[in-house]
Amino acid sequence: MRDYIIRRLLGLIPILIGISVAIFVIMQLIPGDVVSGILGIEQTPELREMWERKLGLDKPLVEQYFNWIGKAVTGDFGESFRTGAPVFPEIISRFKISAELAILGCIIAWIIALPLGIISALKRNSVIDRIVRVVALMGVSIPNFASATLIILFLAKGFNYHTPVKYVGLLENFGTNMEIMLLPAFILGSVMAGSVMRMTRSSMLEVLRQDYIKAVRAKGAPEKVTIFRHAFKNSSIPIVTLIGMQIGSLMGGTVVIEQIFSIPGLGQLTLTGITQRDFPVVQGCVLFIAFVYVIVNLLVDILYTYIDPRITYT
Amino acid sequence: MDNLLEIRNLKITTLRGKNTVRLLDRVDLNIRKKCSFGIVGESGCGKSITANAILGLLPYPLQVSEGSIRYDSKDGEKELLKLSKKEMRSVRGQEISMIFQEPMTSLDPIFNVEMQMNEALSFHHPRMSKGEMRDRALEMLRRVNIPRPEQTLSSYPHQLSGGQLQRIMIAIALINDPRLLLADEPTTALDVTIQAQILKLMNDLKEQNDTSIIMITHDLGVIAETCEEVAVFYAGQIVEQANVVDLFTQTAHPYTQGLLQAVTSLGSETRKLYTIPGIVPPGGQWNQGCRFADRCSRCMEKCRGQMPALTEVAPGHVCRCFLHSEEAEA
Ligand SMILES: Nc1ncnc2c1ncn2[C@@H]1O[C@H](COP(=O)(O)OP(=O)(O)OP(=O)(O)O)[C@@H](O)[C@H]1O
Ligand code: SF4
Ligand SMILES: [Mg+2]
Numbered sequence: 001m002r003d004y005i006i007r008r009l010l011g012l013i014p015i016l017i018g019i020s021v022a023i024f025v026i027m028q029l030i031p032g033d034v035v036s037g038i039l040g041i042e043q044t045p046e047l048r049e050m051w052e053r054k055l056g057l058d059k060p061l062v063e064q065y066f067n068w069i070g071k072a073v074t075g076d077f078g079e080s081f082r083t084g085a086p087v088f089p090e091i092i093s094r095f096k097i098s099a100e101l102a103i104l105g106c107i108i109a110w111i112i113a114l115p116l117g118i119i120s121a122l123k124r125n126s127v128i129d130r131i132v133r134v135v136a137l138m139g140v141s142i143p144n145f146a147s148a149t150l151i152i153l154f155l156a157k158g159f160n161y162h163t164p165v166k167y168v169g170l171l172e173n174f175g176t177n178m179e180i181m182l183l184p185a186f187i188l189g190s191v192m193a194g195s196v197m198r199m200t201r202s203s204m205l206e207v208l209r210q211d212y213i214k215a216v217r218a219k220g221a222p223e224k225v226t227i228f229r230h231a232f233k234n235s236s237i238p239i240v241t242l243i244g245m246q247i248g249s250l251m252g253g254t255v256v257i258e259q260i261f262s263i264p265g266l267g268q269l270t271l272t273g274i275t276q277r278d279f280p281v282v283q284g285c286v287l288f289i290a291f292v293y294v295i296v297n298l299l300v301d302i303l304y305t306y307i308d309p310r311i312t313y314t
Numbered sequence: 315m316d317n318l319l320e321i322r323n324l325k326i327t328t329l330r331g332k333n334t335v336r337l338l339d340r341v342d343l344n345i346r347k348k349c350s351f352g353i354v355g356e357s358g359c360g361k362s363i364t365a366n367a368i369l370g371l372l373p374y375p376l377q378v379s380e381g382s383i384r385y386d387s388k389d390g391e392k393e394l395l396k397l398s399k400k401e402m403r404s405v406r407g408q409e410i411s412m413i414f415q416e417p418m419t420s421l422d423p424i425f426n427v428e429m430q431m432n433e434a435l436s437f438h439h440p441r442m443s444k445g446e447m448r449d450r451a452l453e454m455l456r457r458v459n460i461p462r463p464e465q466t467l468s469s470y471p472h473q474l475s476g477g478q479l480q481r482i483m484i485a486i487a488l489i490n491d492p493r494l495l496l497a498d499e500p501t502t503a504l505d506v507t508i509q510a511q512i513l514k515l516m517n518d519l520k521e522q523n524d525t526s527i528i529m530i531t532h533d534l535g536v537i538a539e540t541c542e543e544v545a546v547f548y549a550g551q552i553v554e555q556a557n558v559v560d561l562f563t564q565t566a567h568p569y570t571q572g573l574l575q576a577v578t579s580l581g582s583e584t585r586k587l588y589t590i591p592g593i594v595p596p597g598g599q600w601n602q603g604c605r606f607a608d609r610c611s612r613c614m615e616k617c618r619g620q621m622p623a624l625t626e627v628a629p630g631h632v633c634r635c636f637l638h639s640e641e642a643e644a
Contacts, residue, residue, distance in 0.1 A: 124374070211419040214371055219486065220407035220437040223399075230422050308424050309470045 001305070004313035008298050012291070019290050020072070020283060024065050027279050033057075034081045034277040055081050068283065078280035080273075087284040091266065095288065098258070098265035100170055101185055102250040106243070108189030109196055114239075116193075117200025118232065121208065132197065139194025145256045148187045152260070155183075167264050184261045188254065192246050199242050203235035210234075236307055244300030248293040315386040318494060318526050319345040319368070324381035326363050326372065326550075328597065335598040337363055337376065338550045345494070347386075350520060350527040352537040352558070354573065355547030358594045361530045364547075365496045368394060368528075369410060370402045385410070388493070408438045411487035415499040417479035421471040427451075427482055428467040434486045454485035458515060477508035481515065488519060495520075498530045513539050534577045538562065546570050549595055549605040552624060556631035566633035568610050604636070612637060 035051045036043060052058045056067060071078060077087040116136075120129045155161035168176040207213065208231055216230050255267025266285060273281035304311045326338035338360040345351050353361045366372050368383055383394040387409055397405065406412075414420045421430055431451040435442055442450075448467070455463035458481040471479060480500060487495055497516065501509040517540055520527055529540050537544050537558065545555040546567065554567040565571050572590035592609035601607065603618040610617070620642040624634045633639075 209373075211414055211416055212422045214366075214373075215412075215414060215420045215483070216422065216433070217371055218369055218406055218412040219434045220403045220405075221433065222403065222437070225433075225437075230425075234422065234424060309426070310423060310472050 001302075001313060005298065005302070008294075008301075012294050015294065016287055016290060017069075020069060020287060021065070023283050023286050024068075024279075027277065027282060028061065030277070032277055034279070037276055038082065068280070072283075072287075077284040080281050081278045082276055082281075087280045090269065090281075091284050091288050094264060094266045094269045095292075097167070097169075097263060098251065098254050098267060101181060101188065101254050101257070101263065101265060102247060104181055104185035105188030105192060105250065105254075106247060108186055109192035109246075110243075112189065113193040113196035114200055117197040118204055118227065120197070120201045121204035122227065124205065129201075133201075136194040136197040136201075139190055140198070141194075142191075144187055144191045145260065147191070148184070148257055148260050151183070151187060163261050165262070167262070180261070180263070184257045184263065188250070188257055196239065196242060196246075199239050200235065203238050204231060207231045207234045233307065237304060240300055240303055240307070244297055248296045251289045251292045315384065315391050316346075317344045318347045318349075318386050319343070320382075320384045321364075321368075322382045322384075324364070324367065324383065325379045326360070326367055326376060327379045328377075329375040330598065333598070334379075336550060336600070337597040338367075340381075341550075341552055343545060343552075345526055345528060346543075347493075348520075348524045348526055349543060350517075350529060350541045352541035352544040353528060353530045353547055354532060354534055354537050354544060356532055356573075356590075356594050358596055359547040360550040361532075361547055362498050365412065365498050365528065365530055368496060369406050369412060370394070370397070371412075385494075404438065407434055407487075407492070408490045409492055410494045410496065411490070411492040412496040412498065413480070413483045413487050413500050415502050417476050417483055417503065418471075420483055421479060423471050426468055426470050427474075431467070431482075431486055431489060434489045438490055450489060451485075454489050455482070457488075457519070458482070458485045460485070476504050477512065480504060480508075480512055484512075484515065484519070488523065488525070491523060492525060495525050495527045496530070497527055499532070500529075501536065502531070502533075509536075516540065534562075534573055546573070549600055550597060551605065551634065552632075553606065553634045554632065555624075556628075560628065560631050564628065564631065566627050566631065566638055567606075567635050568612055568637070569606050572609075604634075 034055070035048055035057065038051060039047055049058070056064060059067070068078060075088070077091070079086050080090070113136075116132045120132045123129050152161070152163060164180045167180060170177045213226060213231055216226050221230075251266065254263075254265055255271055257263070258265040258268045259271065266289065270282060270285040270289070272278070273285060301313070305313065321341060321343040324338060324341045324343075325336065327334050327336050329335070341360075341364060343351070343364075353364065355361055363372060363376060367378050372378065378395055381395070385392045385394050385405070387405070392401075392405070394402070394405065421427070428448070428451060431454070432444075432447045435447050435450060451467060452463045455466055460466050460478060460481055466474070466478070466482070474482070484500075495516075500516070501512050504512060513536065516527065516529075519525070527540070529536065531537060541558050543555070543557050544561045545552050546561075546569065547553070548569050554561065554565075554570050556564070556566075561570065562574070565574055569590070575588045576590065590609055595601075595605060595608070601618065603616075603620055604610070604613070604622055607613045607617045614636060616636055622634045622636045622639070623641040623643045624632050625639040625641050627633045627638045636642075
């Protein structure tokens with residue numbers, strides 16, 4: 001197991017290098033550059049040259065890349081072209097906000113989806129099952145920016161709600177933080193809930209048909225032992241896989257919600273970085289998101305071995 | 315009650331769309347104490363659903379629509395179809411146990427053998443200590459001839475062979491000394507040599523424990539080796555029932571004769587497997603006359619219009635065929 005984890009982490013290196021090259025190339029290809037952005041209409045050839053020299057953009061492209069990666073391997077992701085602030089600490093502080101949003105969203109999704117998925121499977125074709133299935137289908141098919149906008153509009157008209165102007169950290173003021181975060185988390189969560197619910201239902205139905213479930217009942221098992229200890233635990237592998245993928249994609253996937261609710265998360269930082277052609281910021285954000293994604297997937301793979309003894313890694 | 319289990323007029327139906335479809339039709343069975351009773355018939359005749367109905371394990375949308383299943387339990391007579399869920403759970407695995415056709419899929423793949431054996435004990439004896447449970451589990455594993463029982467306890471199902479798993483299933487089924495064991499094709503999925511070992515094991519255990527067995531199979535060879543009394547099922551009905559010697563020597567029903575021919579031709583030199591032509595009509599497609607008529611070489615005109623009644627052809631030997639009695643079902 002330890003060897004496996006080490007191998008997986010080593011496998012991360014080429015992935016991250018590949019991504020960094022791709023980002024670098026794409027940033028070169030998209031029109032517009034950071035210096036014109038900074039100077040705006042005051043642009044003169046002299047000023048331009050000065051800034052390019054200052055940011056290292058006068059060097060050949062290959063050299064620019066190697067300069068960046070040379071520092072990156074030592075943990076120094078450089079400074080923002082725009083603000084001059086070091087990129088890495090900024091990413092971490094933004095990540096905490098996005099992670100809070102993502103975790104809240106997941107918890108809300110699970111609280112909704114797991115019980116409903118189980119009930120739906122147990123009461124297959126009942127009224128409740130039908131309702132749950134329709135709602136879940138709506139959950140997966142309505143894009144979250146649409147439901148977010150609709151919900152905000154609805155709350156604004158009906159309850160005089162307005163999106164928060166200034167973000168307040170979890171540790172600064174828990175109550176205010178929750179006021180800001182719960183609604184966007186709920187919207188993220190409800191979208192995830194749809195697919196988690198569907199997966200829970202189908203996976204449970206599949207397991208409930210298995211011989212060993214009947215055999216457990218034939219031993220005299222109470223229904224809750226049959227359902228939770230045996231059926232749900234066996235159903236959980238595909239659910240865990242799905243949840244892992246969702247958490248991974250949430251790292252970048254909160255961007256729209258962050259934008260709508262003005263939450264200064266990692267998604268927002270990335271988006272601003274791209275529009276301002278702020279290469280170190282974009283590079284840092286994307287690599288960090290990729291890193292988190294891979295780590296989450298590794299954790300999921302390790303979790304499998306705790307659920308299912310047939311899965312082992314050597 | 316003289317018998318351990320008395321099934322009367324048992325009917326099982328299912329829903330297909332909005333229609334109710336009959337799967338089992340007015341089945342009567344008496345299982346004597348300390349008896350091994352065979353149920354034989356081709357696939358789809360209703361053998362498994364009968365066994366599942368006894369323990370209330372019919373899968374939705376199957377249900378018992380009529381009848382009674384009376385059981386002479388340790389603490390008095392019980393109508394199994396009227397038990398509360400809780401009462402039924404205390405019968406399952408304690409008084410009446412069941413083993414299944416597929417040992418490979420009958421144990422939960424994510425728990426080890428010890429946990430699954432302990433469960434069978436703890437559901438019925440919640441106060442039993444870990445040590446007592448372990449001793450009992452080891453004792454049972456020895457009784458079903460599992461080599462290295464300690465090691466087996468900590469194994470997971472995927473690490474064991476089909477024969478070993480079926481032994482473990484038997485050990486689990488017998489761990490609370492039940493009075494009745496329902497064995498639903500316990501050897502069908504196993505190799506021939508393992509099959510013989512498992513059947514011998516079941517015979518031995520039955521002798522030691524005075525457990526009655528209902529042995530479900532489509533193989534008359536298995537019946538010959540293990541059972542005292544046999545009911546032959548066809549299309550949701552009993553078509554013949556007798557003690558095992560009479561059934562083999564004075565076979566009355568053309569369907570039973572067909573099944574017998576299939577067994578004997580298997581052992582013969584030609585090796586040409588005889589099978590009864592045609593298939594069992596599934597529930598919902600039964601004609602009003604004899605259900606075997608389409609496949610019967612001796613079918614008469616009368617057979618298509620009326621259903622023969624189950625009548626006694628010799629003491630303790632009943633058959634449902636107009637060749638033996640004129641009597642038709644009301
Ligand atoms: N879960 C189910 N849903 C619908 N129909 C079922 C179900 N289980 C059994 N049946 C039907 O009930 C009838 C009897 O099935 P049963 O399983 O008792 O047959 P069997 O005699 O045990 O045959 P086999 O040798 O194949 O096990 C069959 O026609 C089958 O199609
Ligand atoms: S009643 Fe007629 S069709 Fe049916 S088994 Fe007897 S002879 Fe054959
Ligand atoms: Mg069967």
